[in-house]
Amino acid sequence: MNIGRTKTSAFLLNFHHFLEQCSSIHSISPSQTLQDSIKAAVESKSYKKLPGLFPSLQEACHNPNLFLFLSTFPLNLRTQVVDEILQSLIFVRPRSKSQFVHGSLLFYTLQSPSPFPLSLPVLQRILHSGCVPSPQTHFLLSSAWLKQRSHAKSVANILMDMQSIGYKPDSNICNYLISSLCSIGELAEAFQVLKGMGGAGCVPDLESYGTLIRAATAVRRTDKAVELLKEMVVKVKLMPRQRTIINVVAALRANREVRRAVEIIELLERDSHDVGFESYELLVEGCLECREYILAGKVIMAMTDRGFIPYIKVRQKVVEGLYGIGELELASAVRRRFVELGS
Template identity: 55%
Template sequence: MGLVVDDGSEEVVEVYGLMGNETGFGALVKQMEAEVVDMNPNVNGPFLLLILPVTSISHYTPTTNPPQQKSNPFLSSFPDDIRTKVVDKILQSFLHLRPRSRPRTAYEYLLSHTLANTNPLPLALAIIQRVLRSGCTPVPQIHLSLSSAWLDHRQTHSIVDILNEMRSIGYHPDCNTCNYLLSSLCAVDQSAEAIRVLKDMDGAGCNPDSESYGTVIGVMCKARKTGDVAELMSEMVTKFGLMPRQGTVIKTVAAMRANREIVRAVDMVEFLEKKGCSIGFEAYVTVVNGCLERREFILAGKVLMEMAERGFIPYIRVRQRVVEGLASVGEGALASAVRQRFADLNS
């Protein structure tokens, strides 16, 4: 089977037999064998046979069908500290491969094996970091196993301590790794823990970004926990100076509308506007429709005027309903102002 290495040469390695030549992958395997035997002299048998289920998969060309996964007594036989060193050596060996996504299947083997161990953290987080930096995404099943491992470890460790444990094995926690952790927790209905991670991750040197907040806020919006949503929106803008994405704003005001908290939705839009956040057309329309549903015609008129200031022209039926509603509650002056404002925009 053809195995392509970075220097352009090609080795032929029998799946469960040969070590290859002295360059590229064959040399790497021999080097790792010497180092691992030095760490644990009790290792017996051909090293390639022991490690192949993890490493060789990464080198198969797209036209080669990888062998079916088999149990890997090699990694399971070591204590945690030695296993961590071996896995780190494997991860380091993938850095020179191009494209960076080539070891994807090997990453999956390593991650699945690590999460199946009794002490998967912080090594699993380090592997996830490498997977993400290679441009790949772990398989969906990892969300559950990572969340389970995280919650087990959290019984005796703080969030900051767990993230900082990555430094003890030569890795550094970053925002992308934390974002994947957040998405995993949210995927298994652990939004409360996700909020705690979001609030504490900066203590490990990982300032959250718009994706961090967007992931958690999105889940909270589905659950209609608008109090938590408003708090998180305020925190991301005020504390970190982040601007929420349009999708996050839409989900926020839609959740408030669904909860019949339209005044809170209007307040949220005003708050974001004052902070310099750009509010899109769909978010404005969502708020206006919510105002009409709750017969808050004055609020609807004010939102329409703000839309006009930003060059947005709502659907004619919406404008008509707002003008008629204002007239029905004795706000003829505001109704005329709204009508005139859109006439000025040649609508």
Template identity: 55%
Template structure:
């Protein structure tokens, strides 16, 4: 009996060890395992493996951030490592494979103690790869930008120039994303400063830059600033405002009952040979009727028809009736005759 028990114990001991080992392996959480993989990839400079690790563990609850260990590195060394990671991702195909890696790296950097200019560099590589930053990025980016501007009291151009110190040049895509992020958190004044500071940093604002700022101005009905920006686009930069942008300005002016300024806007654009679409004309004509500027409405309608635009039937009837009711028979007949010529 003693011999049998001895043999049984010898059999159970290895089994007990195996079970203990199994419990130890399974006690490692997926996020911890991922962190170890990423950390090992950085230590061995096998950066191109990182996107694959993130894809393999995509079902894991990635908290903390898989790049969190980088916070233990000195700032200069951290910048060097992040730069090497970014450069290693460039040849990866398809580019979307690196999207999660860019997202976690950008999130970690923007929430670190020194978010810029490294955060802008990561954002630039993200956008150039065709990847779309996650929604949270806008809030983190704008917060990091405002905090750095507040603490360091640097000009916008100096902030952008800092990208060059780590081997990256500011470009329109990066600046435009920052502009839209600032506008999204009601930091319009800072967005305007950024727009004006881009040129000094060697990055000429494009149509998207201006349209984003003008659109934000119209949202809060800062019509004077929006008009000034439109004129700057046309006269100084030589850009053609998008029809959608002109519509936003015309709509804001109508809402503010600044209809004469809306008319002046159309006259300004037409005088510079910039096309104005039907919707903008329609908004201005309706604004004239709303404000009781019936004669002005008639003149605007005549201008529309010269461009080949025919107002909606309700607007046509209202313009003719208002002119007749005000005793402006000559203009009313001219408008009616014009509509007849266009068979409307």
């Protein structure tokens, strides 16, 4: 009886070990087969077959070394192969069909010993196709960028290196780089990219400034946010988006810098930039929080001149505050304005 149990236990143990081996082979085999298929397609220059080899973006992300075999190629040949892949997939439709190839190729280039300039054309192709790089790209790109910058290379020089392999940098790449740096808290370097991208022929746009201002206001760096907003309006002559204005006013309100917020609104109005209801409402509420009732009254008068009517509780607090500090004339003027507007 005991002998039978011992034999059964031994059999089950060996069978369990056999199953583990089979499971291990099964989990490794598909990835290796995929790598071999990709390598065969590259070596035969059958690049248009590549999209059909990738089952999903998840597969590409979970196997970031699918193009690792390219590291065995001389640099010139490696660059040529990447260029040929990018060029051959331009007309593949739908464009999303190629995103798995591009994503895997971007993972490989960003984690290679020399990620620039080769990774930038790959990123550019993804952005031009209308696809969104995977979230991990922000960290990989930022890390590679900061390492390259630590070698005392200027922003413009790193971007301009793309020309050595037949590509030109553009604002899309710079904006994505700015966004990536902001996502890991590297605002100072993101500011440097904004400042240096013009040297590579890339003109900062609404996205460039908006991303940086949003990141600056998120950590209440109001000095930098105001500086950037003034630069884009006065120097670059861009019309900021309403969300950008709201972000700045909200940050100034949070820092109790309502007078600076008023100056920003006045600057925008003087330059004929539209300021929306939400920005005005935030500003009035900020004035009330700081007990700046006279300022609140003046903002409301400017607000109603543009057809905006504050919420009823805000109206009541402004009028009550003005009466409370003895500003009867301004309080009466504000009330008359509300009556004229039928509110």
